[in-house]
Structures are given as C-alpha cells and as structure tokens.
Amino acid sequence: MSDQLDLNLLRVFDALLQEGSVTAASERLHLSIPATSRALSRLRRAMNDPILVRAGRAMAPTPFALRAAPRVRSLLDEAAALISTDRAVTLAELKRTFTIRINDGVAATLVTAVVEATAAHAPGVTLRFVSEGSESMEALRDGSVDLDIGAGEVSAPDIRTAVLYREHMVGLVRADSPLGVHRRPTLPQLCRYPHVSASRRGRTRGPLDDALDAAGLRRHVAAVVPTFAVAALLVSSSSYVGLVPARLAEQYGVTLGLRWFPIAAPLPEIEVRLLWHARLDADPAQRWLRDTIRDALGEPGDGPGPMADALLSSV
Known part of the structure; x- marks a missing residue:
C-alpha cells in the first residue's frame, strides 16, 4: 500500500531534487541523515518511482522526478502563501530561492542592482536567473519559474503582469x-x-x-x-x-x-514587463521581491537619461 503524501514529504522531495543527495537534503531540512533516508523510502513507495538513482558517485533524478519537481514546488509555494498571507516577512531570516526568467537585454542592466538590493535586506535569499528559452506561461503555472521579466504582452487570466519600464x-x-x-x-x-x-x-x-x-x-x-x-x-x-x-x-x-x-x-517602443502567477499574488516574500525589482530600476523614464545627454553633448 502506498504511503499517503503529506506536506513534509513533499518538502523532502523538493530538497532532494534541489540538492541531489540525501546528505545535502538532510542539512537543508535540518533532519538527520537516517530520517531523510526513511522519508526518501516513503516517497519511493508513495510515488512508485526511485526518485533518485545512483549515477557514478552522485545521485541523478529520474525522468518522473524531473517532471514532478515543478508541480511539487508550486504546491509548496501555494502552501507557504496560504500560511503567510497578511503576515509580515522577516527578511533577515528569509530562506528561499526565486527563479527568474529574464531577457538578456534586461538582465545586463537589472541583475546587478537587484542582487545587491536583495542581499542587503535578505542575505538568505538566492536569486536564480535563467535565460529565455521558451516564453511559455506553463513555467509560471507549474512553479519552475517564479517571475518572468521581458518584452511582450500576455492575456491569460491566471497570469499577473505589470509594466516595469518602456525601452527604446x-x-x-x-x-x-x-x-x-x-x-x-x-x-x-x-x-x-x-x-x-x-x-x-x-x-x-x-x-x-x-x-x-x-x-x-x-x-x-x-x-x-x-x-x-x-x-x-x-x-x-x-x-x-x-x-x-x-x-x-x-x-x-x-x-x-x-x-x-x-x-x-x-x-x-518596447514595454518590459514583470509577470507572475496569480497564486503568488499575495505571497509576502514574492511581493517584496517584486517591489525590490521595481525599486532597483529607479524611476523609469521615457528616453535616455543624464548619462545619455552627456554622451550626446560630447560629440
């Protein structure tokens, strides 16, 4: 008989997939190695899949585990949002990884400012930037991407969007x-x-x-x-x-x-937009990150700024 999945098991699954080993996952979860191993055994029975298999000296996730990982991450995010809605976030204690899909032209001018602003207030937060490969909104829906920053319009009822700035x-x-x-x-x-x-x-x-x-x-x-x-x-x-x-x-x-x-x-003119899924709309941690990204940009202008004027006046 399959074990019933609960939120704690899903947290173990998420840690195992992110860390790639029982030892690293146990440290991440503050559990003993035997307890994490037992949880992995329960996961294998409940999901009817090995989850992690030996690959040389390391462990590799199975195809099923890779497919399930984004949905598990999405469920954990929804649970966290449900528990923490309307509660203040203690930024200094926040431990979380945000995956941000970003256009390269935007990344070159935004990433440094956002990383510095995030680290100054929430040193336990990791920002994982990934390049555009597909603009599919499914990555936002399944939780494999937390935020999307790029050009273009989206007209999906479950996707929230805000203009960050307009570009020339x-x-x-x-x-x-x-x-x-x-x-x-x-x-x-x-x-x-x-x-x-x-x-x-x-x-x-x-x-x-x-x-x-x-x-x-x-x-x-x-x-x-x-x-x-x-x-x-x-x-x-x-x-x-x-x-x-x-x-x-x-x-x-x-x-x-x-x-x-x-x-x-x-x-x-190009509109650069910030996109996220509706389930994270009220999540305090992500809401803080969205505000941090907006603040890192400063006041978006409709054209070249002071440096641009200096460049033009110098010719």
Missing part, C-alpha cells in the same frame, strides 16, 4: 567610428556600414528593416549573435553598427568605448 532601441558604434561623429545619423548614413543583429532565433530582420524598406533603403547585416551583450562586445572591436536597448548603451557604452545615437526612424 538605439544605434551603437565604436567611439572612433566615422559614424560616431554624427549626433543623429541619417538612415542613408546608417546603411553605409555593416550591421550586427542580436537575435537568439537567428533573425536578420526587424523593425529597423521595415523602416528602411519604407525609405527605399537596405542595410547589410554582416553578423547575427544571440544576445545584445555579445552584439555590444562585437561592436566594440569592429566597424559594425549595433542596435541595442538604450539602457544597455547608457550603462556600458563609456566602459566599452562606444558611442550611441537615436535612430532616425519611428521604431516601436
């Missing part, structure tokens, strides 16, 4: 590029130089190409890279023109020896 794309060149002497290069001037495109899907076209088509112009995309950060590095060591988020150019342009400029075309 700007042109980026080396400081010694002939194009850099122009305060606002024209589209024909922009097309005289090879371009690097940032697209994790390998796309060479974007809104800029639509604007160029309307003007009877075409650019030459000489390279396609997966992230904006790589595009900026490539631009810093070549004659290429890059198109990157304004915040990224503003924060790293001077350090990388780059100049940036507005694009002489009506490119669409």
Whole structure:
C-alpha cells in the first residue's frame, strides 16, 4: 500500500531534487541523515518511482522526478502563501530561492542592482536567473519559474503582469567610428556600414528593416549573435553598427568605448514587463521581491537619461 503524501514529504522531495543527495537534503531540512533516508523510502513507495538513482558517485533524478519537481514546488509555494498571507516577512531570516526568467537585454542592466538590493535586506535569499528559452506561461503555472521579466504582452487570466519600464532601441558604434561623429545619423548614413543583429532565433530582420524598406533603403547585416551583450562586445572591436536597448548603451557604452545615437526612424517602443502567477499574488516574500525589482530600476523614464545627454553633448 502506498504511503499517503503529506506536506513534509513533499518538502523532502523538493530538497532532494534541489540538492541531489540525501546528505545535502538532510542539512537543508535540518533532519538527520537516517530520517531523510526513511522519508526518501516513503516517497519511493508513495510515488512508485526511485526518485533518485545512483549515477557514478552522485545521485541523478529520474525522468518522473524531473517532471514532478515543478508541480511539487508550486504546491509548496501555494502552501507557504496560504500560511503567510497578511503576515509580515522577516527578511533577515528569509530562506528561499526565486527563479527568474529574464531577457538578456534586461538582465545586463537589472541583475546587478537587484542582487545587491536583495542581499542587503535578505542575505538568505538566492536569486536564480535563467535565460529565455521558451516564453511559455506553463513555467509560471507549474512553479519552475517564479517571475518572468521581458518584452511582450500576455492575456491569460491566471497570469499577473505589470509594466516595469518602456525601452527604446538605439544605434551603437565604436567611439572612433566615422559614424560616431554624427549626433543623429541619417538612415542613408546608417546603411553605409555593416550591421550586427542580436537575435537568439537567428533573425536578420526587424523593425529597423521595415523602416528602411519604407525609405527605399537596405542595410547589410554582416553578423547575427544571440544576445545584445555579445552584439555590444562585437561592436566594440569592429566597424559594425549595433542596435541595442538604450539602457544597455547608457550603462556600458563609456566602459566599452562606444558611442550611441537615436535612430532616425519611428521604431516601436518596447514595454518590459514583470509577470507572475496569480497564486503568488499575495505571497509576502514574492511581493517584496517584486517591489525590490521595481525599486532597483529607479524611476523609469521615457528616453535616455543624464548619462545619455552627456554622451550626446560630447560629440
């Protein structure tokens, strides 16, 4: 007869999957190793699966355990939210890992500030940032992702969303590029130089190409890279023109020896949004983290900030 699953067993399951060993899981749960081993035996009987199997000197989760892990994490989060709703969070004592799926262009300008702000108040919190691979909302629903930060709109009734800021794309060149002497290069001037495109899907076209088509112009995309950060590095060591988020150019342009400029075309504004599942809407710990992320951004503006003005006035 299968053991009945209870919340304590699910906590053991979650710890075993995160730690990958009985010893590490016992330390995480403040249990003895024999007690954790007995709990694993109960889990194996209840779930009719080995959960963890020997792989050389380590333990590896079974396919079933990997599939079940996000749902177990989701159940534990819901239980925690039920118990802690309307209760104050003691940040200094908070022990929790938050998984945040984030767009690379946003990560480059946000991660450092968010990690520092979190560590200053909740040193026991771990922020686990993962890159976009799929924008599926199922990761928020099953608990494998706690927060999603990126562009785009979502119209699902169980997904909560808030605009973090609005972003503009700007042109980026080396400081010694002939194009850099122009305060606002024209589209024909922009097309005289090879371009690097940032697209994790390998796309060479974007809104800029639509604007160029309307003007009877075409650019030459000489390279396609997966992230904006790589595009900026490539631009810093070549004659290429890059198109990157304004915040990224503003924060790293001077350090990388780059100049940036507005694009002489009506490119669409990008809304960067924060998304989470409705079950965590009232969870005090996650609510605090969402507020921390907003505060780390400061006051979002509609365009370039003071550093941007300094860069433009220096040419």
